[in-house]
Amino acid sequence: xxxxxxxxxxxxxxxxxxxxxxxxxxxxxxxxxxxxxxxxxxxxxxxxxxxxxxxxxxxxxxxxxxxxxxxxxxxxxxxxxxxxxxxxxxxxxxxxxx
Numbered sequence: 275x276x277x278x279x280x281x282x283x284x285x286x287x288x289x290x291x292x293x294x295x296x297x298x299x300x301x302x303x304x305x306x307x308x309x310x311x312x313x314x315x316x317x318x319x320x321x322x323x324x325x326x327x328x329x330x331x332x333x334x335x336x337x338x339x340x341x342x343x344x345x346x347x348x349x350x351x352x353x354x355x356x357x358x359x360x361x362x363x364x365x366x367x368x369x370x371x372x
Contacts, residue, residue: 280342
């Protein structure tokens with residue numbers, strides 16, 4: 275079960291998780307993405323990203339609350355269809371509410 279980056283990362287990506295990930299499975303293009311994404315296929319579940327995140331945005335998928343459950347799909351989808359993932363992020367956290 276991979277780690278997931280949820281709503282607290284949206285518009286607040288400081289990238290400390292990227293710096294500590296030993297397998298480089300956290301990605302995003304912050305010129306267009308409002309958050310970073312964990313590749314569930316590459317995540318080794320080490321937890322380094324969770325402890326590094328100053329926003330409390332990263333957690334194991336099974337610990338996501340109901341309000342953030344869709345972020346597991348968003349993270350996985352970004353690696354095959356970034357535009358679809360970006361669209362869902364916008365639905366989940368509209369820019370005016372971020």
